[in-house]
Amino acid sequence: MIVAVTGFLVLLFSGTPIVLALGIAALLAIELTTTVPLSIVAQRVYGGINSFTLMAIPFFVAAGLLMEAGGIARRFVTLAGALVGWITGSLYLVAIVTGTGLAAISGSGSADTAAIAAVMTPEMRKRGYDIDLAAAVIAASGALASIIPPSIVLIVIAVTANQSIGAMFLGGVIPGLIVVAGLLLGCWLYAKRHGAAYRDTEAFTLGRLLLGFWDALPGMAVPAIIIGGIVGGVFTATEAACVALFTTLVVTMVIYRELKPRDLPRIFMRAISLSATVLIIISTASVFTWIIATQGFPQMLRDWLTGLTDSRVVFLLIVNLLLLVVGMFMESISAVLILLPILLPIAQSFGIHPAQFGIITALNLSIGLITPPYGICLYVAASVAERRIEQVSRKVLLPFVCMLAALLLVTFVPAISLWLPSVLIP
Template identity: 70%
Template sequence: MILAFGGFALLIVSGIPIVLGLGIAALITIITFTDVPLAILAQRVYGGVNSFPLMAIPFFVAAGLIMEAGGIARRFVDLASALVGWITGSLFMVAITTGTGLAAISGSGSADTAAISSILIPEMKKRGYDVDMSASIIAAAGSMASIIPPSIIMVVIAITTNQSIGAMFLGGVGPGLLLTMALLLGAWAFAKRGGATYRDTEAFSRGRLWTAFVRAIPSLCVPVVIVGGIVGGVFTATEAACIAVFVTLIISCFIHRELGLGDLWPLIQRAISLSAAVLIIVSTASIFSWIIASLGIPQALDAWLRSVTDSAITFLLIVNILLLVVGMFMESISAILILLPVLMPIAVGYGIDPVQFGVLTALNLSVGLITPPYGICLYVASLVAGRSVEQVSRRVWLVLIPMLLALFLTAFVPAITLFLPQLVYG
């Protein structure tokens, strides 16, 4: 197993795509240490994506792209601006609040980051905001799509650990709102010390808020339909994703009228491309998961951890540090498929609720979306801002502080995660 992980790490450092690194490392391990016929590879690759719930991923991706192109993102920005645009550091507040709203539709951090960046970065530059700090905050706002339902990462975690997708979605609500508040307070504290630039705010207006709310009502209905339908048992996560595409299309084409039929084919092509990239990683990572299980790695790791500590708190500290480091170097879905089959049984053995541990995993990996060298949301925000990742990274630690505080509070106060799932499912 050391050969598999070591080979995978070496391949990634050499610059090879993750999907090839996973497949080659697994192939070498099977050839070297097992008598398993190579045909098993093809079976595992197919079995990794032969899942009805995984069909939610391409539809949620498509819904996010339609949201970005069809005016839904703009309505959320306008509503957030009317709601919090009067606070010091107004555009920071707007970015974070918008990220929370968009996360409840798309489930894709990179799509949300791109939408928020394209709308707010030009205005932030115009007002003289610190561009690197602005990009860091927008990246953090986009990363909330990993934790706030309907999160694609949550879908993968639920499928991988055989948990209820509805319970996972509800479990993400409390930590997601806590993360929003932490980011708002952190951004406000930075803006408060930043001088007159960040006090260029508009007076709060009930009339403006009401107008923005009325214009955003169709867009606000989307997360209510998606999450409400799943939690209420009206439809599955996959069916909800299909409905999300249908609803965002209706809103964008016939209510907002910002998306024409001629715009759909490029969006479909992009959705297919992004979904294929995710699903091929799922398929090759499933080989790794199978090797880990067949070699008894979870049992060996459990025995080692039990010899080190019997404390669930110490275990959570170790796992949080592990996931934060892994998130810096590995794509989230790959990390989930490789590590969670090992860690989840151990967490349950320590008495940790599987829904809480799944949500905690998603929260850790959402931090990884803004930490170099791999943080995809950081890359997107830097690209739109016209800055290098190295430049933006000098400010990202200011955003990481509130995110880590929210992470550790979630880890050690289970009620933040479990209150809603227990209320609904008992």
């Protein structure tokens, strides 16, 4: 166990890609500390991705890329502008509302961040907004994809925790909206106190809102079909992903007509590449978690935590701190696959529902998407805004505090994540 964990940390902090760090550390531990034949690696790699549910990932990724290229993202920005463009700090608010809409389709934070930043950053710069704060807010808007269904992270959490994907998706709805409300409030308060640039707003008109809604309606059908189909028992999460891809193709190619057949090979190749990255991480992480589990690490951590405190509140605070730190250095899916199998049984011993703990995990790791040094959404937003990551990092405190407040609410009020699944799923 010491060899596996130490090797992984050394490789990770040396800049080795996460997939290689997991695989090499596991191989070293098997070779140096066990008599298990190395053929077990192939078995565990295959077993880690031998899941019908995980087949949903490439379809959701492809649907998100089609959305980005086919005009759905731009129409969501237009609708968000009609909805909140008349409020002080309007462009920040438009970015957040757009991120909410895109999260309900793609499940990919980095893709949503890139789409929002490409559309919003030029206008924000033109109006004199603080462009570093703008990039931080856009990164937080993209990070919503980790908590608002159909989140790829929630799919992996559901599979790892042996929970219903439909229940996990529904459990993320209210926490996601609380994060949205916190970001909207935080940006509005900032804009009210920081000059005339943020008060350059457009008048609200019902006609503009209805026109924006009508234009975005076909794109809005995609999340409705996904969530409605899963919750209603019409199809599984994997089938829902296939339906989402087909629906997105129809919307972008037949209704909006912005996507051409010649664009599809490029988009599908990118979807294959991104999906392969996720699935390879899952497969190597399954080897790593197996080796540390067989060498007693989960029991050691469980004994340490239960010996440290018998308070549920203190345990949750420790877990949140641990996940926030891990999210700063590690990709979300890897963190889920390594830590959730260890922490979930301990959480259940404290009487914490697995679905609530899954949402807490997802929300912590979504915060990790905007916190350096990892912060992939922050890097994407800074890159599109043509700013250095150091400049944008100085402005991340505002969205971080808003998301942290939402995390504490979800942590200590179980009904926020459990009420909706209990109502809609028998």
